[in-house]
Amino acid sequence: MIRSLRGRLYVGLTAIILLTGAIGSMFAYRWAFGEAIELQDSILIQLASLAQNASFSGGQPLHGVEEDTEVWLIELGKTPRGSADDRQLFTLQDGLQVATWKNQPVRVLLRTRPDGSRFAVAQPTAIRDETARDVAFRTLLPIAALIPCLMVVTALVIAYSLRPMVRLAGDLDARRADDMTPLPLSAMPSELQPFITSINGLLARMRLLMDQQRRFVADAAHELRTPITALSLQAENLASVALPKRARERVAALRLGMHRTKHLLEQLLALARHEAAPTGLAEKPLAALDHVAKEVVADLLPEAADRGIDLGFALVEPLTVRGEPAMLAAIIRNLLENALRFTPRGGTIDIGVYREDGMAILQVEDTGPGIASADMDQVFEPFFRGSRPEGEGTGLGLSIVKRIVDSLGGRIALENIAGIGRSGLRATVRLPIAGDPDSSPSKGKESRETQAPEPGCG
Incomplete structure (x- = not known):
């Protein structure tokens, strides 16, 4: 059973086109066949008119119209004579008749001259039927070519007519889960x-x-x-x-x-604070992503030191994005707290803030066990703590990060780090850049000892 509305329309209209084409072709074929037979009868009549005042000896073919028509002019005389076929033809009345001549059925036209002599113009019915079928078949060629064209046009018309519905479905699929703005009614078909x-x-x-x-x-x-x-x-x-x-x-x-x-x-x-602020991205204030990251890292340095974890920047560049500093801080803090929770003592957490392909990149990379592959599709769901929960996590951190990143027009991706003798998790957040501050980037991991007073150095 076809459940697609487009499929139903196409199958229904195609069936109507094929049925109509078949019925029309049948009537067209029969009409063209009859017309071709009548045309050949008129040719016999014209040839008989030419032979009305002239006499010919015996039966001879006439090729004046078409070489393959095999039209014969047969002199019958004033009394029955000649072969049995000639005598049988002599007994027929004047006019168009169907008879047998030379052991084959023929269409014959008999006439009598003023002097009493008779003659016949004959043509084999097999040739007449073959010619008529050929003419009728050529009549069907335009119809046969028109049906596929109609089917293609029907498919295009259906696709064009259902395009607003497809576009509406695409707009709904592209929406965020919390976007409840009404759908536009303008320029939509009345049926929708x-x-x-x-x-x-x-x-x-x-x-x-x-x-x-x-x-x-x-x-x-x-x-x-x-x-x-x-x-x-x-x-x-x-x-x-x-x-x-x-x-x-x-x-x-x-x-x-x-x-x-x-x-x-x-x-x-x-x-709750994040979801209560429905302002668009263009209305959000500008914030220095690198400054926010340094402040959050500075707050978490004592906890990292207590856990024996090396926390610091591998790369930091001055970048400006649109968003509340508190929301940016929530992104960074949740990612770092997750990394601190799962990174073992003596491990390392590297933070990167840099530009890539016109986007501001925030990257947090740890040396923990990573995330089980079975949990990757659910880690952003609220209150999901994975198949191996650890520490004091609530299962809300990554959900909050995902919602904030989506509201800022960005993307977040998690990937496990696999290598010889190492493991870990890499979290990468991409946010649109809102400005280009004129300051040179500082690369390389900052010292954990000599620059401890600077925010963001472990």
Whole structure:
């Protein structure tokens, strides 16, 4: 069963064209065949008119019209004579008849002269039929050539007529998941407008539900932050109290849970703040990507030092992009926190900020275990922590990064690093460049010791 509307239209119209062409061809063939027979009868009549006042001896062929027609003029005399075929022809009445002559059926025209002598003009019916079929077949050639042309034209007309629907589907596929702007009704066929109106109504309801969900998440996270902060402070105060070993272990577990809950709330608030700012890319402020990266790296240097991880820049160039500095910082911080969480002690995390093919590139490369290939398609989904979760992650970091990068008109890609004696993960973020600051790039990994006061040096 054909489910495609285009296929149904094409099959239906093709069937109509073929059926109409077959019926038309049949009538055209029969009409052309009859006309060819009548034309050959008129030729016999004309030849008989020429022979009306002249006499010929015996039966002789006439080739005056066409060499292959095999028209014969037969003198029958005033009384039956000659062969049995001639005597049989003599018995026929004047006019067009079908008879047998020389053991073959012929179409014969008999006439009587004023002196009483008779003659016949004969032509084999096989040749007449062959000529008529040839003429009729040539009549069908234009119809046979027209049918494929009609099928091609039908396919083009259907494709052109359904192009607005295909374009509409392409526009919907190219949209971001959170883009709920109504579809345009202008320049759309009237048949599609009710369908588009229904889609716009559905988008409006989905936008309302998403706004309610965002407000709920933001409000819940904001309301929970204060009591969680208070509980965290109380748990921190218990660290200075002399407690039995078993109690200290429980307090440590409590502090770890509080810290994770606080981190989750901060991620939810960051996600809510980002989704509550629907401004377009052109309306976003300019920000120096390299400065934001250095500030975030400087904040994370103490944590990297505690974990024994070498954190620093492999390449940094001054680049300006459009976006809130806080959102850019959220991208960099989430990528670096993931790298710190999975990189083992003694490992290395390299950050790169540079230009490539007209795009600003932010690259974070670590020496951790990478991401399982089965998890690659799901790592950007909210609350997904992979098949080997580790540390205090909430599963929101990469989801937040993906949403922010998409809103800034960029792309993010993750790839595992595989080599002899090494592994790791490379995260590459591409953002449109908004400006060209006039300052020379600084290349090479910056010293972790001599330049510790400079932001971004490990």
